[in-house]
Amino acid sequence: MKDKIKEIETGALAEIAVVSNGEALEKLRIKYLGRKGLVTELFKKMGEVRPEDKGEIGRLINALKSGVTKAIDEKISGVSAPGDPKKERTDVTLPGISKELGTIHPVSGTIKEICDIFISLGFRVVEGPEIESEHYNFEALNIPLEHPSRDAFDTFYLADKWLLRSHTSPVQARYMEKNKPPLAIVIPGKVYRPDATDASHSFMFHQVEGLAVGPAIRFSDLKGVLTTFAKRMFGEGIKMRFRPSFFPFTEPSAEVDISCILCRGSIEHVHGHGRCSLCGGKGWLEILGAGMVNPKVFKNVGYDPAKVTGFAFGMGVERITILKYGVTDIRMFFENDLRMLKQF
């Protein structure tokens, strides 16, 4: 009996050692440990063993069983792709089941990005009405009636003295009337201008306006704040320039350019034959208008221009988004093609 045990053990271990797949191993398990397996058969022969040997033989068979089981188990963990032969292998290359995320409109996303930057610089975000009075849209901002400075602000009228704001600047005046300086605010929102629609003009678009007023706000502060903004928005490597300009509600006024994101204002592109498609070879891209608040605007809202100074700026959100992502046509923002939206 002992020899038989030894023989089965040797045979089993040798066979287990050479198999290389799960199926063959499973066959071995049945051969030795199955209901009619060789080891199982040994237990059935215990009756033939002499009583005084039963203890020892029993231990030996048990040791054999656990030895073979262990050898098979160890082999399973070593053999590749073991598994249940009845179970199909999982094709791990099948695609994941996506719960397809939605998207936030690029214009909303950019507004949030802009506001977040200014919040971090100490600005409060406020809003104002889109249906606005002529007074706040124009007169309060030192844009007189029938003056050429109104040419830049063609406006949709709803009724006498009521219009769709042509810029977010009226909220400046509204906020200053109700709040005392010092203050720093940014104002996001929709604005409307009866411009013929083309790739870069839309009769509705979004602006973010900014205003900071205090006892000692300087033009240099305007430069510092807007430079910080542009670098965070477009990258540290961006260069900036402030050009003198004219807006009725600021003086001195400036238009602010960043170096072209596409050609980086490199000389070859500026003077070379292939003009940059984004900046037209100028090397610069206009991103916003700004300036020191005109003392007349302060007077209009009841501030004393001798005691406070301030700066204001305004930017078109679609313009910023177009530059940042290389969107080619402003109309795409309002067509809402899912293939466009899904990229944001």
Place this chain on the structure above:
Amino acid sequence: MKISYNWLKDYVDINIPPEKLAQTLTMAGLSVDSIEKKGDDSVLEIEITSNRPDWLSYIGVAREVAAITGKRLKLSSFVVRRSSFEKKRTPNPEPLTAIKVEDKSLCPRYTARIIRGLKVGESPDWLKKKIESIGLRSVNNVVDVTNFCLFETGEPMHAFDLDTLSGNTIIVRSASKNEKIAAIDGTERALDGSMLVIADSSSPVAIAGVMGGARTEVGRSTKNILLEAAYFDPISVRRTSRKLALSSESSYRFERKVDIDNIDHASGRATQLILEVAGGQAGEFIDIGKAHARKNKIALDNNRLNKILGVKVPAPKVKKILTSLGLKAVGGRFETPAFRQDLKCEIDLVEEVARIYGYNNIPGTLPPVAESNQTLPPELIVDGKIRETLKGLGLSEIITYSLLSKKALLSANIDDKDAVAVKNPLSEEQEIMRPSSIPGMLGVMRYNINRKNGNLKLYELGKVYFKDAGQGFKERRNLAIGLTGEICDGWIAKARRANLFDLKGIFEDLLLSLGISGFSVRETSDPSFSADACAAVEIKGAPLGMIGEIGRDVLKNFDIKDKVYALELDCEALLRFIPLTRRFKEPARYPSALRDISIVIDNDVPNAVIIETVTGSAGELLKSAQLVDRYRGGQIPDGKQSLTYRLEYQNISRTLEDKEVQEAHSRVVSALQEKLGAALR
């Protein structure tokens, strides 16, 4: 304005190439949009801001170039030597031309120079070249001179054929009601009493400051001319130009104010050139109204300048900059030149100093923070949460126009009587302001369906607008959600059509994420929605919006074949129910017990009624009751449905006893049987 580099060099020494000049001008506020090479010349296209009419001339731009580059102006060769033509004047063969200005406020100065015996013909080469270099067409020697002088001096002038002026008279007056004029552009225009005209004894011969008339135009046969140089009221010219939709180089300059002190010079300069290129003799010069430009004396506090700019510009430097621009230092103040009517107060001078000092030479600093801990206003925080949640639920945000056509509104069966109308739309697409985001949403769906994006889950956060009895107008925040097409679960399950409950589920998840628990829907009807599936959404009885399936007729109008489910919410009403703070609730320590109950009940018993019955009968141990399965057909008789509800019982203070759950559950079962006629399955 187009500026020829070579022509500009007539007035100022320039020792930098055109590209560098363009850059220099741009950085001083004369924004150069493009440079065009034309033979050995370069033409700069400069955008001139509306506050600087003086830059609408070569001499004006030359002055600026001289100030920035420190070079000398070369105006001496353009000084008019009036004596050269005045003394040759022969005694008038005919009576003097009569000039009458009826409204001096609209025409504070009017001058006329008579030139007789000239010969109209082709311009000499030098003049042609100048005129053509800035893209104008050469007409004849006289007209070319007036155009040349307009660009050189900034003063628009007009030459009339003297012999065509009936009555030898010029009257500057308002047009009368039914008067007409055929302008030199060949178009006849109807005038009205608000417009200032130049007339002879019979009819208008020019629209003052805007355009001359064809009848008195200088042509080949012209021998004698009347050369007009005047100042017209900017607002009057602007109104007329706008009313007639007629803009010209003249009206553009008069609107922005021409230099009234420069009229003499401009007229003399033109006269001298006409005599030079067309011959003839200078006749009388009639000058009506002696108005002169205001010269302002402005004090500039250097400390204040430094405080505003954030850089120290030494006083001598300030003085040098301002005098280079033509201002005179007079007793501690600066006197403005006639051509700078835009300079009126201290800040105007600060700007001039900053401009010439160079914005790029001012450092960048950060201001003291006005308020720390800034954040968004509550409405924007909520907007942000809504976006975040809906993004997570797979919806894409859209933005559509707030303006739309009446037709689009009516296509969605929305009445336009409360809609705000736009007075001056460019097209019918901008006629009215949207009172609902549904038409815009449907438009976007159609756009995408046409591009093979048929499975859409969209939302828009934006305002809607109404007429209002009080102020006249009302605008409020609005949320619209729309669903159409299929809901896909990847390759593992078959795609299925989206339905109303997909939309309702999105809404429930959204409210949950905003911290709002509990809302109700009430069946109602609305012209935009299908009669079979339309409900008003309410929270605590307050109306919030509508949810339902868009009506078939509406979809047909929008050419959409699939079903569309939509929700529109009043975000301002919603805002009132959003809790400002949230408290943590400790999860129950004791396990809850789940019991399912399956009933067969009439189809027309609403789920809400069943839930009400369950919660009303179960007692306080019931934590929640949820529909987990609905089945119709098969062994279930017609008109009936099988519903399975999962009830969760819980006692927060101790372990539940089987007996008490059993009791509660039995109450539920009998309530359903007795009150609603349900049968247990």
